[in-house]
Each structure stands twice: as structure tokens, then as C-alpha cells.
Amino acid sequence: MNVTDRLIEALTAAGLAVGDGQPRTSEGPLTGRYAVVRPRQVMRGEGSIGAPNADRTPELQITSVGPSRRAADQVAELADQVALGPMPPPTGFEWQQAAIYVSGAATTTEPTTDPTAPEAPAWFRVDVYRYYLTPA
DSSP: OOHHHHHHHHHHHTTOOEEESSSEETTEEOOSSEEEEEEEEEEEEOOOSSSTTSSEEEEEEEEEEESSHHHHHHHHHHHHHHHHSOOOOOTTEEEEEEEEEEEOOOEESSOOOOTTSOOOSOEEEEEEEEEEEEEO
């Protein structure tokens, strides 16, 4: 199992609905409160001179979604605890460190300055995590 699969498994075990790269599961589109995990295209190989690509540093993006700003933040806070907490290591590797790389703020795709406007139907927050792995 790789880092993305481990994180999706851990978020699901924590009670979140989780999309693998998109806001849907095999049952259909996700609604309400949920998270979407996407691997970022950055993966650095950082090892010794003898094995320069042995260590891995993958980055994963978690988009936390909710029907309000507060709900999106609550999903993000739970996702943060899970993403930085203990998980089984990916096959062939050992965890060295998990760190938040970018922490976003909850926003919506429908911003308004009208105080009487209804709240947007979906809010989201994007956070990026970096994992430091060494060969087992």
C-alpha cells in the first residue's frame, strides 16, 4: 500500500467520507462533509550518494468540504489530526516525519459581499502534507 492509500484508509477509519482524487466514491458523488485526497506531482528522491533516490518525500493534498465555513474547517481539523497522526507505513518504507506543508483557509467558489445573501452551498479548504520516508 502506498502513502495515498494509507491516508485514505486512515481518514475513512476516522469517520470521514473520502474521495480518491475526485469528490465521489463507488456509491456516487460525495455531498455534505467530506475530504478528497490527491497526490501532488512533487515527489523528491533524497537519499545518500550511494542511493540518491532511496528516500521519498511525497506530498498529498487534502481538500476538506462542508456546507459552511465552519463545517469545512471542522473536516480539515479532523483530516489534519489523521494526516499527522500514526498510520502504518507504506509497503517497503518507514515513516520519518509527517508535516503540514501548506495550510489553507476555508473559502467558497461563490464569494459575495451581500450580507443578506444565503450561505454558499459548499465551502472548501485545501491543505498539503509532506511525508518523509526511508526504505525499510
